[in-house]
Amino acid sequence: MKVEGTRRYEAPRDRVWEILNDPVEMAGLMPGVESFEIVDETHWKAKVKVPLGLGSMKMSIDFEKTESRPPEHASLQAKGKGVGAIMSMETQFDLAEDGGATDMRWQADVRILGQVASMGQRVVQPIVNQQVEQVLTALDKRVAVKAGEA
């Protein structure tokens, strides 16, 4: 399942890059992060509890930064394991400066395997979209805060 989009942040590219490439910052943006651990420069681990209306979906996720060309391009791989679910995600983003603002082009290829996948795409697809949307919105706010700090 591929999701992609563009987003504009009212902040200089370096600022956006900084947040996106700081695992601690990113962990703060993801919903339901219970614990977060930096293994090395390109590897992190997180335990998340994705809050859904009916209950939470617990997952442990391994992240790997697979490519990084500051300050314009990075790609990341995430592999998550939960009950009856395996999630793998390859995501990348490109940042372009436009005046004082930054345009981000992002895409994510999400694969859900296991019993959860069979819940039907009409459920899983919107859930994935929801989660991505939440992260991006949180990023918006964080960028704004950071820009304010600067």
Place this chain on the structure above:
Amino acid sequence: MTTTAPEQVEAPQKGFAGESIPRKEDRRLVQGQGVFFDDVKRHGMGYVHFVRSPYAHAGIVSIDVSAAEAVEGVYGTLIGEEVAALTDPFFEMSTPPGNEIRDYALAVGKVRFAGEPVAAVVAETRELARDAAELVEVEYEPLEPVVDAVAALEPGAPVLHEEAGTNVVWSGTFEWGDYDEALAEADRIVRIDRLYFHRFSSTPLECAGALVEYDRGTEQWTLHCNHQMPGIGIVWMAPALRVGTDKLRIVTQDIGGGFGNKITLHPYFVALCLLARKLHRPVQWTEWRTDQHTANTHGNERTFLDVEVPVRSDGTMLGFKVKAVDDAGAFPRYEPLGCIIWAQVTPGCYRWRHVRVDFTQACTNKSPTAPNRGYSRMQQLWFTERVIDVVASELGLDPVEVRKRNYIRADEMPYETPNGCVYDSGDYARCLDIALDLVGYDSLEERRRDAESRGKLLGLGIGSTLDSGTNNFGQSQLLNPELQFSGNNEVATVRLDIFGEIVVTLGTTPQGQSHETVASQVVADLLGVTPNDVHVRAGHDSYWNSHAGFSGTYASQFAVTGLEAVRGATLALADQIRRLAAIILGAGGPDDIVLEESMAKRRDMPEAALPFMACGAIINVNNAGLPPELDDVTLNCRYVYRPPFEVPDIERKFGNLTLTYATQIHACVVEVDPETGVYEIVDYAAVDDCGTRIHPQIVEGQVHGATAHALGAAMFETFPYDENGMLLASNFYDYHVPHALDMPPLKTGFIESPSPFSSLGTKGMGEGGGAGIHAVCAALQDALRPVGSPIVTESHNPYHRVWELIRDPAASRAGIEVSGA
């Protein structure tokens, strides 16, 4: 080769056979007193939960069960490595390299479909077993899956079984008649580039499972389960477990539907046997619905490519050519038998004489398949019916007329098909007339106009099928001449006990087919008693010594094999009773004794009668002084019925593959909402001819059920996978089976064309040949004529597919071509 009719020794008296007597099974079942496997409990038993692969294709790097085993209340675990050490792979029926495939009870080294069991955990409660199963750590190395059989055959496709080095399970060609001659004779040649029969399953309501006990002293296992073909089940399991077949006792009582999906349970059951032995306690496994959908069995999916049909201008069918690709899923198990079973109905109901088939079966990263109701013939029959309707459409002919022109005629019976099968009897055209009558064919145009006035499109379709019953397992040698299977058999025992009780045991494993009732009718008529006097034991127990190698309930054969066995045993018992009575009553000989009213009477002096109770008592407990000529009289008679089969001609792939052919002709009227593709079946008729009917109500019940399965498959039921090999219909939300409001009113009709090949004139029936699928496809194609005449090329037509046909009829026609010869 010819098949001859058995001698009609003694036509049963007009009696209970033919009557719809009350069913013996019902009393316990309506009170919730049936015994299904999950109702069987044992002290100290452990509950099994399988750890299943989330990947469709992956290497297994490691499995760590330590955390699971550490949980309090967990009794133990089993993983693939242990299975590989303790068992041998199940035997494979294909030729090399397909037979190199190694299939074990648990995944060994790699997983090949999502849901494949990789480990098992046993615990004190069901819930705890599942909790612990979540703690089993399996590290996988994902591999690229292949989920389409045609793609699996392409060079460079991921290979499932490295041992075989190919995804081909079996491949071969069939050439009967003279296809080139047919081409030369043809006025027109109709070509269809692709027809596709989808994957689904009849999803019995009771899932699979067993309670397995191991007796350490005798080293024997007892499986209380719902296996529907124990004879072959044991043949799979015993060598794998490295024991003789007598070490496995399979017990079934009530089975909650099978439809072929409980034939290949041996991998799970072997895992349970290993656990029962390893953990020194009974173990119990209940499969859940999601497990059944993802990882038990599906029906065979088949793609028909490059179809070519030489015909005369008047619609006379001369022959056909096709390249069939069958999808067996991840492991062959019962396959590649499906690569030959279809040939039982090679020309369907039609007089096609020249046939060329290129048949290949492939493995894919999907659930394994099993012989689902209508197994392999249904796919072929759908193909023949689709061809008839496509040809009719392309030549502008009436599908009813084309059918009648090409149907094998009643006066041609018994009819030998191009590949040597013998259709025993039947009158297809008459059945069709009855079906058309039932749906009011005469007023069809009027109803079309009426539907049109309401904005709907109305269409009529026909499904003509055969239900071939009683396999000649010699057909397996057409796939692999090395296989040592041929013929068929079934067993029954009939006993007269101490107090005159008549006790019958069957080798079959009924799952709703009412064998207790039907057997009692046959026995009652032959012994001169009532069905109430006949006690037919419920279920199957391999310790009853009333089973043989092919015992089970499958392939529409009970009415022939089962009843022939019952009849043979009963006749033997009757003969013994007569001999005993003749001596006791001082009659001239056994022929002077008649059996009626639960007594053996002297024909010449009916008041001289010996009650059955006395017969039973004399032989069993009061036998001093009996003359030596009664030494062999035990009043406990076992009979093995063997149908009169020969091994087919392997060179020509020619011979009789089944004994009887029941007929099902269905007619279906649909109304389509052209704006949405939503459609409804507004009229439906099923006409059945299964020869002599022993219990008409039961026959009709089977017709209803087979129709419901077919309509479900046609409209709702499908097992599609995504590109990652994930099943998209793992529960009854997405796998919608017909509910009460989804079923159209069914009209039924029948004729009886007694089989000349069975003593009772019966034919196996019940599978129904998928007639409803064919009829719905045809009806949709007919209904959609006003909107661009799309061609229905797939067996599954959900609303969105119908909408697509309406929106772009040309796309559906792109692969159809008609040329002059």
Place this chain on the structure above:
Amino acid sequence: MEPVTSMRVTVTVNGESHEREVAARRLLVHFLRDDLDLTGTHVGCDTGNCGACTVLVNGAAVKSCMLLAVQAHGASIETVESLAPANGGLHPLQQAFSDRHALQCGYCTPGMLMSAKHLLDHNPEPTENEIRRAIQGNICRCTGYVNIVEAIAAAAKGEVSA
């Protein structure tokens, strides 16, 4: 009350009172089948679609796989085992099911009977459509429902064999 993972449950099943300590996560159907050994109630799916586990809770037909046993605390439950009268006869619905061959494998039958009973308790003279609606939540894979619908109609009209 603070959350507990297990509690003492008292229920009346088929007129008999039972008290058991039950894990909060245990489904009512497993409580009936495994703890009370009332195995007439069956399980045919794991998503509440099939209705094989239908029982009456305080007179209402419910799927016992979609109810925790602890939720049934204090309730009165009827299962298929309650239908037949004590004299050894059958309930008219049971007799009608047998008369009309409304069951083959018999696995869906207990749930089907309980749904039918619920219908006739509330609507003694149902139309065919009302019968079909009443058993819409009960899957039968053997009969195509033809004879089931007839049997329920027959039971409603008292057209059952003695």
Place this chain on the structure above:
Amino acid sequence: MLLSEVGYARPTSVDEAVRLLAENDGARALAGGQTIVNVMKARAAAPDVLVDLADLAELRTIAATADGGLDLGALATYAQMITSAEVKAARPLIADVAAQIADVQVRNRGTVGGNVCSNDPTNHLPPLFVAMGAAMTLVGPDGERTVRAEEFFLGVYMTAVGPGELLTRIVVPPAGEARDGFDAVTIGADGTCIVNAAVTEAGGQARIVLGCVAATPVLLTAAADEDSVREAVRGADLDPPSDLHGTAEYRRHLAEVVAARALAAAREGS
């Protein structure tokens, strides 16, 4: 089929329920259980504590509001709504739609509150309540608040009910001049929904709400004639999910058809 271990509490008052929900991390309300118990069987998403509302009789009531609308207790079952005289008098379509949900057994247990709180995209009631302009009453540790239906649904299985909050009532305004219509394409009779639409038409304007084409009900407004409604749906830039029951394209097309039919039903209905 087998649930993970879970805590269970059966409060006797709304206050106690709210306290339990607020105090226990991962607590969820248990009403009829016809969705949540199923979800728990799959174990993919699971609450840690279930707060069973069974004893909160005050949430089971269906009453007419002073202005002729409906006050539905969150625990009112579908079966109750189907036979309720108040529902029949105020917004009879609610009863008709409730009668199309699943089957008798589910309707005997399933509740209106559970339906909207689970917000499975295939549910019928969320679009209907948005069309009718219903309002949800939520009670939390800090008191009560009201959320309009169109702001209530946030995503699949996600609603405005926050941690520690409980949906207690759904208030549906009186129909007044408005007329309601509903249409759906389901898999078989009363099966899983492919696309549905609810329309409330008043004063020549239609509120069209589409279900199962996005994570939440999609609200559109248009003049209450077929052409305008169809145009509004076409112009809505819908991006519905594809699955085995229909491609995005099919759903987009169906959305237009069922919206038009729901409008027609509204006009015929009253």
